[in-house]
Amino acid sequence: MISRAFVTLVGAGPGDPELLTLRGLRALQEAEVVLFDYLANPAFLQHCPQAETIYVGKKGYSEYIKQPQINELMVQKAQEGGGRRVVRLKGGDPFVFGRGGEELAACAEAGIPFEVVSGVTSAIAAPAYAGIPLTYRGLARSFAVLTGSTQEGRAHFESLASVDTLVLLMSVTHLREITGDLIAAGRSPDLPAAVIEWGSLPRQRVAVGTLSSIAAEVEAQGLQAPAVTVVGEVVGLREKLDWFVPPA
Template sequence: MTDGASSARAFVSLIGAGPGDPGLLTLHGARALHEADVVLFDYLANPDLLRHCPDAETIYVGKKGFSEYISQEQINTLIVHKAQANGGQRVARLKGGDVYVFGRGGEEAEVCAVAGVPFEVVPGVSSAIAAPAYAGIPVTHREVARSFAVLTGNTREGGAHYERLSGVDTLVLLMGVRNLGQIAADLIAAGRHPDTPAATIQWGSTPQQRTVTGTLTTIAQVVRDAGLEAPAVTVVGEVVRLRESLRWFDLGARVGGPLAGKTVAVTRTREGASGLSDVLRARGASVLEVPLIRFAPTPDDGPVAHALHDFEGWLLLTSNQAVTALFAFLNRAGLDARALARVKLAAVGPSTARSLDEHGLRADFVPATPGARHLGAELPAGPGEVALHLTSQLAEDDLRSALEARSVGYRRAELYRTEPAQLNENTAERLKEAAVITLASGSAARHLASLAGADFDPLSLPVAAMGPQTADAAREAGFTRVTVAQTASLEALADAAELAVRQH
């Protein structure tokens, strides 16, 4: 590609992430994230949305209240810098709510225009509408309110001129929880009746949503008594009275098992989202996907090519990644599945077997109980036969030991590498608040344990493990509060997470 063609690739998508519920991201927004090389996300953008961009560089640029992690000017500079880097990149700027509703998206669009970087705006669902809706409050209603206004509650830059809004039926205040007492007094002084209904919704549309109601006279004290903090939306107007008959989210979506309103951390690889997350969300959990490990190509295909040359024994695959890496190797070598015609395929469990099936190959053997030791103990190979294990540089020894105890020859070739992933600051902070952490592999357990430091001790957290082998690895790594899934399935692992929450 020429330099000119590379530069032409520079592009910025300013994406509204919605109010918090990851299901409210638009299809256009999801597509733009998938195509991004770099994603800048803020405090109010649900980190779950990063599953749409598993291969992108992700940068947390969060700002919370009056305490800024990074200034707006620095964010503006970073957007342009990343778009112009490496000869041109696609940058996704993921912003909570809507891009242009008090999100300073206009400033970010302006800096792109000045720098000559093409950009698009992908509108998002604003919390000004969504948070009240999830709390059972329509901002307009034919018989109650025929107009509404959205205001910033940030009064640092001067008066709000509330007297100009005397004819507006519903007022929606964003970023106003800290100044709510003064705002309410100013509204009353501007002519609003002191008994006008008011409601404040914290973390609207998420499992952490909390709503309190009062009047202009009482709402500030009600919010203080309830301990509500930012992010929160306050609604003022007669429509608040409709909450008692129209509330639905806090009466329905959050009813369920012990995971309702709890944060469950799902450890996974960098390359893909976990199907477990969807199972947990259906049970009311707030899911934090934690990329503890990432997979990288082996620096030299030679050992694998040599090991597979004329091989006719059992080929052992002990992870989904091994299947992915195997077909990536075949593609690089100009080969396809026909190169495996003379081998017998053994998968460590049903998930790995399904990965093979997706490539048009059926596993010749899957142990009754998933796990490397069970594969080694149950593999239908006799003394003198040879098994080739294609795996990473961190392969556990259980498989080799089990096979050699039966006089089955064991060979191993490094097909890919398993490396630690770096956690961004936002993920690390949220991980501390998790009610339970799920572990699908021994390597995930070891990598999680390695995060222990002066201000964070993951070993103190309860974990749910996928099978006895992963549970053993977790205990060996130092975890003491381990719950084991009864079967190797996502539903069973979710059951184990629920049990861990109840027990701990």
């Protein structure tokens, strides 16, 4: 008997339920099982009332689910019965710090066919919802996306000198150290910087400052994860290009 097992890795986007793609929507509507994340807005689950839904977020519950367990559960759910259609729904884009690659590697090793539905990454969209384009003619012609998490050790900022715009994910907890490192690596303390908390959602909040002031600003406003940090001259464009007004 040929197994129907199939895994679709779907990027849910930064949070706004309308930033889901049409292909992501279709995958949810056709799913038999949906494994979803902390950052995947629960509003997405309205698209798959027919599916068994399983929360596998690593935050927000007291029980911490480790990555190998998620991989194992995903493979197991896909192989159940004569094989099932599993959607793995992840915040942002599944191939940007989402460990989506590892999850697909687990599928490949188990012989389960899979596909990827790319999503809108919060690395680009959270700044966009704060009126900040990552590139802009004359101001920025390159950007880099890094993680501020220390899980794999700190980034080597000194060798990023020619990247115009820096985007730091998972950066709020260590923002004071990170901005200090960037200044130590030669970036101007006066370089504009912004932190966007819950980007694209009604609860979005934005802190703006400079490399030397942004950590204090974030602490003063009490911004926390999930948040995206942007560093570069493009942050100044927010004055002209800000457009998103979260509902009161």
